[in-house]
Amino acid sequence: MSESTYPSVKDLTLEEKASLTSGGDAWHLQGVEAKGIPGYMITDGPHGLRKSLASSTGETDLDNSVPATCFPPAAGLSSSWNPELIHKVGEAMAEECIQEKVAVILGPGVNIKRNPLGGRCFEYWSEDPYLAGHEAVGIVAGVQSKGVGTSLKHFAANNQETDRLRVDARISQRALREIYLPAFEHIVKTAQPWTIMCSYNRINGVHSAQNHWLLTDVLRDEWGFEGIVMSDWGADHDRVASLNAGLNLEMPPSYTDDQIVYAARDGRIAPAQLDRMAQGMINLINKARAAMSIDGYRFDVDAHDEVAH
Numbered sequence: 588m589s590e591s592t593y594p595s596v597k598d599l600t601l602e603e604k605a606s607l608t609s610g611g612d613a614w615h616l617q618g619v620e621a622k623g624i625p626g627y628m629i630t631d632g633p634h635g636l637r638k639s640l641a642s643s644t645g646e647t648d649l650d651n652s653v654p655a656t657c658f659p660p661a662a663g664l665s666s667s668w669n670p671e672l673i674h675k676v677g678e679a680m681a682e683e684c685i686q687e688k689v690a691v692i693l694g695p696g697v698n699i700k701r702n703p704l705g706g707r708c709f710e711y712w713s714e715d716p717y718l719a720g721h722e723a724v725g726i727v728a729g730v731q732s733k734g735v736g737t738s739l740k741h742f743a744a745n746n747q748e749t750d751r752l753r754v755d756a757r758i759s760q761r762a763l764r765e766i767y768l769p770a771f772e773h774i775v776k777t778a779q780p781w782t783i784m785c786s787y788n789r790i791n792g793v794h795s796a797q798n799h800w801l802l803t804d805v806l807r808d809e810w811g812f813e814g815i816v817m818s819d820w821g822a823d824h825d826r827v828a829s830l831n832a833g834l835n836l837e838m839p840p841s842y843t844d845d846q847i848v849y850a851a852r853d854g855r856i857a858p859a860q861l862d863r864m865a866q867g868m869i870n871l872i873n874k875a876r877a878a879m880s881i882d883g884y885r886f887d888v889d890a891h892d893e894v895a896h
Contacts, residue, residue, distance in 0.1 A: 588680070592873050593622070593623060593624045593869055593872060593873055593876075594622050594623070594624070594869070595749045595866060595869065596710070596862045596865045596866045597867065598619075599619065599622060599865065601848055601861075602844070602848055603619045603621075603622065603850075604847075604851075604861055604862065604865040605778050605844040605847035605848050605861070605865075606619065607619065607624075607852070607865045607868040607869070608826075608830060608834075608835060608836060608837060608844075608861075608864050608865060608868065609665055609836065609837045609838075609840040609841065609842075609843075609844055610836065610837065610838045610839050610840040611626040611871040612839065612840065613631060613722075613820070613838075613839040613840075614628055614639070614839075615627065615628050615629070615727075616628075616629065616690070616764050616807075616836070616868065616871075616872065617701050617840070617868075620640055623874065623881070624869065624872060625855065627688075627689075627872060627875055627879055628688060628689050628690060629690060629691040629692075629693060629736075629738070630651050630689050630691075630692065630693065631692070631694070632692070632693060632694055632710075633660065633661060633694030633695050633710040634657065634658045634659065634660040634661065634664075634692070634693060634694070634710065635654040635655050635656050635657045635658045635680065635683075635687065635754070636654045636656075636680060636683045636684055636687060636696075636720075637651045637655065637686045637702070637729075638652060638689060638712075638716060638842065639651060640652065640653065640814045641794070647796035649817050651654070651865060653685050653687055654722065654894065655687075656679065656683060656888075656894075657892040657895065658676050658680070658894070658895045659676075659895065660710050661695060661696070661709070661710050661711055661723065661812075662708060662709045662711070662714045663716075664676065664690075664712075664714070664721060664722065664726075665712040665713050665718060665719070665722050665723075668722075669848075669894070670672065670722065670724075670725045671722070671896075672725075673722055673723075673725030673726060673729070674725040674726075674728055674731060674732075675729065675894050676725075676726065676894055677726040677727065677730040677731075677732070677737075678715050678729040678730070678732060678894075679732055679886070679891045679894050679895075680692055680726070680730050680735075681729065681730040681731075681732070681733035681735040682705055682728070682733060682884075682886040682887075682891070683732065683736070683886050683891070684730075684733075684735045684878075685735060685878050685879075685884050685886075686882055686884050686885055686886050689735070690735065690736060690871075690875035690878070690879055691735065691736035691737065691738055691782055691871075691875070692730060692735065692736070692737060693709075693739075693740065693784065694710075694726065694737065694738065694740065694847050695712070695723045695726045695727065695736045696710050696711050696739075696740045696741060697711065697712055697719045697720065697723045697739065697740075697771060697774065698711050698741055698743075698744075698767075699711070699713075699719065699742075699746050699766055699767055699770070700713060700717060700746050701713060701714070701746045701747065705746075705747060705748060706748035706887075707748060712770070716765075716766055716768075716769040716770045717769065717770075717773075719770040720769055720770035720772070720773030720774055721773065723739075723770065723774060723779050724773060724774045724778050725777035727736055727774055727778040727780050728777075728778045731778065731779075731780070731781060733878065734874070734875065734876065734878030735876050735878050736780070736781030736782055736801075736814075736874065736875060737780045737781060737782065737870065738780065738781075738782040738783065738817065739771060739774055739775070739780040739782070739783045739784070739793075740783070740784035741784055741785070741786035741787070741788070741819055742771055742784060742785050742786060742801070742806070743763075743767055743768060743771060743782050743785075743790065743796075743801060744756040744758055744763070744767045744785060744786065744790050744795075744797065744891070745787065745788055745812065746767070748839065750785020751769060751787050751788055751789075752787045752821075753787070753788070753789070753812040754788045754789070754852070755788065755789040755790075755791070755792060756788050756789065756790050756791070757791055757823060758790065758791065759791075763790075766783045767804045768805070770782075770834065771806075772810055775806070775810045775811070775812050776810055776811065779812070779813055779814065780814055781814045781815070781871055781874060781875075782814050782815050782816070782817055782836075783806065783812065783814065783815075783816050783817070784816075784817050784818070784819055784825075785798075785801075785802065785816055785817070785818055785819060785822060785834065786819055786822065787819050787821075787822045788895075790806050793826075794822070796818045796822050796823045796824065796825075796826055796829045797824065797825055797828040797829050797834075798832055799831070799832040800835060801832075802816050802833030802852075803832065803833040806833070808831060810886035812866040813872075814866070814867070814871065815836055815864075815867040815871050816833055816834050816835050816836070816839050816846060817834070817835065817836035818834060818836065818837050818843065818869060819838075821839070821841055823837040825840075825855060826841070826843055826846045826847055827846055827847065827855055828848040829862065830850075830856060830861065831855075831856060831860060832865055833855060833864075834864070834866045835865075835867045835868055836868060849862065857877075858876075871886060
């Protein structure tokens with residue numbers, strides 16, 4: 588094994604490859620201990636680290652989070668029209684992730700604001716796709732400049748909270764291309780986020796996690812995306828269909844890796860496709876390795892407070 592990289596998929600068994608395509612638990616990637624691949628932590632959030640500690644039951648406790656800087660949400664940052672400041676916010680977020688051993692922070696979100704009463708408008712940037720893309724890219728670039736990953740979300744057309752777990756967003760190609768996709772496209776082409784999180788909703792009848800047109804034809808083949816695609820939490824409805832569509836990572840785990848193994852054995856998943864999805868996960872873990880290997884790091888609380896204010 589190289590000192591600088593983890594094994595490639597050629598060094599893994601079928602079962603180990605399948606395991607990489609699902610999380611280790613609700614907030615960790617799946618490692619392969621036998622091959623020296625760690626399962627790094629990933630966690631929210633869009634305007635500051637939200638690392639929850641384990642409760643007495645072993646589950647993460649949302650009421651028991653480590654102290655972290657609360658930066659202005661996207662609704663505030665977007666009003667600054669200050670790309671340099673936004674980049675600094677991203678750098679500061681990454682420094683807090685390094686201290687807490689978090690490899691990927693789950694943001695930013697660049698869905699379009701369709702209604703001012705939308706329940707998550709505070710964490711989205713604008714009703715203008717140009718502004719959303721050109722400002723949110725600073726978070727992605729800033730975080731990743733420190734060796735920590737981002738997760739651009741929610742891809743795509745997740746523009747309302749009402750019934751968002753199952754709504755079917757029926758949108759013309761023109762509207763998708765002019766309104767709902769440009770912010771994602773700009774950030775992918777400009778900053779290459781390490782991960783993209785697909786949304787819960789359907790788009791024209793197909794769940795985002797199973798949408799080959801969205802995850803492969805557009806995202807990878809057209810835009811040149813090089814990272815991995817993960818599901819929003821519980822958005823993967825069919826492990827086999829999603830992996831074939833281009834989903835690298837199911838979150839949280841459904842403990843159904845056997846479905847991937849059986850599908851690979853009976854030909855429903857091509858060996859090359861499983862290799863691509865699993866290799867993407869290894870690549871992600873490799874990218875985070877340097878930052879996650881820093882021990883004893885402490886961020887400058889006062890400096891981050893100054894950035895936030």
